[in-house]
Amino acid sequence: xxxxxxxxxxxxxxxxxxxxxxxxxxxxxxxxxxxxxxxxxxxxxxxxxxxxxxxxxxxxxxxxxxxxxxxxxxxxxxxxxxxxxxxxxxxxxxxxxxxxxxxxxxxxxxxxxxxxxxxxxxxxxxxxxxxxxxxxxxxxxxxxxxxxxxxxxxxxxxxxxxxxxxxxxxxxxxxxxxxxxxxxxxxxxxxxxxxxxxxxxxxxxxxxxxxxxxxxxxxxxxxxxxxxxxxxxxxxxxxxxxxxxxxxxxxxxxxxxxxxxxxxxxxxxxxxxxxxxxxxxxxxxxxxxxxxxxxxxxxxxxxxxxxxxxxxxxxxxxxxxxxxxxxxxxxxxxxxxxxxxxxxxxxxxxxxxxxxxxxxxxxxxxxxxxxxxxxxxxxxxxxxxxxxxxxxxxxxxxxxxxxxxxxxxxxxxxxxxxxxxxxxxxxxxxxx
Numbered sequence: 001x002x003x004x005x006x007x008x009x010x011x012x013x014x015x016x017x018x019x020x021x022x023x024x025x026x027x028x029x030x031x032x033x034x035x036x037x038x039x040x041x042x043x044x045x046x047x048x049x050x051x052x053x054x055x056x057x058x059x060x061x062x063x064x065x066x067x068x069x070x071x072x073x074x075x076x077x078x079x080x081x082x083x084x085x086x087x088x089x090x091x092x093x094x095x096x097x098x099x100x101x102x103x104x105x106x107x108x109x110x111x112x113x114x115x116x117x118x119x120x121x122x123x124x125x126x127x128x129x130x131x132x133x134x135x136x137x138x139x140x141x142x143x144x145x146x147x148x149x150x151x152x153x154x155x156x157x158x159x160x161x162x163x164x165x166x167x168x169x170x171x172x173x174x175x176x177x178x179x180x181x182x183x184x185x186x187x188x189x190x191x192x193x194x195x196x197x198x199x200x201x202x203x204x205x206x207x208x209x210x211x212x213x214x215x216x217x218x219x220x221x222x223x224x225x226x227x228x229x230x231x232x233x234x235x236x237x238x239x240x241x242x243x244x245x246x247x248x249x250x251x252x253x254x255x256x257x258x259x260x261x262x263x264x265x266x267x268x269x270x271x272x273x274x275x276x277x278x279x280x281x282x283x284x285x286x287x288x289x290x291x292x293x294x295x296x297x298x299x300x301x302x303x304x305x306x307x308x309x310x311x312x313x314x315x316x317x318x319x320x321x322x323x324x325x326x327x328x329x330x331x332x333x334x335x336x337x338x339x340x341x342x343x344x345x346x347x348x349x350x351x352x353x354x355x356x357x358x359x360x361x362x363x364x365x366x367x368x369x370x371x372x373x374x375x376x377x378x379x380x381x382x383x384x385x386x387x388x389x390x391x392x393x394x395x396x397x398x399x400x401x402x403x404x405x406x407x408x409x410x411x412x413x414x415x416x417x418x419x420x421x422x423x424x425x426x427x428x429x430x431x432x
Contacts (some may be wrong), residue, residue: 007148009139010087014038022073023080023099031080039083043129047076050127054120060112061120075124077164082128086144086152094162094171104171108178114171118164125160129153154248174342183255186210190254190262194300211252219290219302221310222261225283226317235261238285242325247380259340260310262303270294279362286313289327308335315341316428328413333423334369340426344421348429351411351418354403358430361420362403369408370395377408 018041020030031040051072055061061071077099107117132152140148151416189208220242236253239261243251248265256262270283281287288309290302305328312335313322322331338344349356355365368386371429372393375381379397383390401407408415421429 007087007089007151009136010083011036011039012139012186013042013083013135015045018042019048020044021076022047022069023077027077027080027097027099035087040080043079043083044076046128046131047079048072050075050079050124053127054123057123057418058116058120060116061107062110068213070103070106071120074100078124079128082132082156086155089151089155091155091162091394094159096163096166100163100167101170103166104172105178108171108174112413113420114168114175117167117171118280121160121164121167127158129156132156139321186252187254193296194303194312205296211264211294212250212266213299214291214294215268215301216248216270216294217266217302218243218248219299219306220261220263220265221256221288221303221306222263223286223314224259225286226314232258232261233248234282234285235259236238238281238287239263240326241280242287242289246343262307264299264302267292271277284326286310286323287315287325289325291329300371305332310340312425313342316425322424331424332418333417338425338429339419344425345429347414348418350423351414352422352430353405355400356418356430360429362430363426365400365403366394366419366422369400370416370423372397373408373412373416373419 015038018040021040021044028040031043039248046254051068051074054071054075055068058425060211061067074097081093081095081097082090085091094172104117133149136149137145169424186209187203193205193213201371202213220239222233222239224231231253240251243263243265245263247267249268250266254262288306290305293299293302309322309326309328309331313326316322334423335346352366355362355369368388371382372379375385380392383393386393397408
């Protein structure tokens with residue numbers, strides 16, 4: 001171990017014109033007491049040069065005085081702490097400074113990755129080692145110089161190693177805390193926007209969410225088939241692909257548990273031509289898509305539409321009409337009619353009677369009559385849609401009339417509503 005007299009050169013470090021210190025007063029006071037004011041001034045000057053060199057080599061740390069000051073607070077305190085360790089000849093004192101931790105929290109919020117932070121530590125290590133060796137080469141007596149430079153190099157390497165490993169752990173932990181807290185704030189803001197009453201001002205809510213509430217948008221509710229192991233990434237990927245396919249320029253995703261996801265996508269204006277929304281989905285992922293709407297009220301309404309479709313699909317066990325990619329306008333009538341599922345079932349069975357049977361033959365009759373009514377009772381056009389003969393349509397319509405006991409022209413509105421319910425909900429409203 002080097003003798004105190006041989007490492008006294010650290011107290012001889014000087015700088016004539018350093019900038020104002022960036023470190024906290026307790027660290028400055030501790031260093032001034034143990035080393036003297038000269039080494040503190042030297043460390044402040046070197047910390048400033050180090051910060052500027054890191055920013056020059058890693059532009060991601062940002063420009064402007066504020067970015068420099070945040071980084072300088074960490075580099076300066078690291079130099080001061082390094083001098084304390086070298087003067088005490090005790091690597092066990094190595095640690096991250098409070099200033100470094102404070103700066104790292106800012107880096108996380110600015111999205112600066114941990115690899116860039118560690119690259120900055122490496123640059124700082126090189127600068128500090130270079131400057132200390134240069135100073136020792138002048139201030140240490142020649143007979144002790146080689147030994148002292150070796151000691152300093154080893155100490156600085158060990159100090160920076162502790163700083164780098166601790167910084168990586170702290171950065172990742174802070175990132176997790178920040179992401180969790182930011183996600184929690186976004187989720188709370190969304191739930192307030194969806195709840196009745198007066199939410200936050202739209203400008204403030206848009207800032208928190210990072211999403212333009214004032215624009216036209218579409219809402220999605222995504223969920224997985226029952227019994228599937230939770231795979232949130234599948235839902236996130238599906239939402240991103242769909243919203244991209246719709247041509248959305250801004251998106252928002254809010255997890256709803258582990259097997260469901262809420263999402264919104266916005267266009268710049270109504271003049272923007274939406275995409276066709278074609279995107280391949282995994283077979284276990286289902287998506288309810290709202291109609292387009294605008295502003296905070298539209299944000300709420302669009303989610304309500306998608307959520308009602310999802311709720312009905314899950315409650316009914318994913319019938320044929322409510323599976324995969326489901327657009328609310330395509331099933332709106334069925335969703336509205338099925339708000340009370342028991343009453344919807346009673347309505348269907350009363351209107352369709354024996355044609356409400358849960359058999360393939362009855363389903364075929366219902367599909368044919370629905371097409372017949374859609375085409376204003378045109379046998380030819382219904383046959384073209386179904387790709388069957390005109391006489392086949394006529395036969396099925398006649399058979400349907402016999403089973404229901406009424407002509408299809410009677411109570412047409414009620415009949416079409418009942419057929420829409422069976423077409424979407426299937427055996428959830430037909431006779432088993």
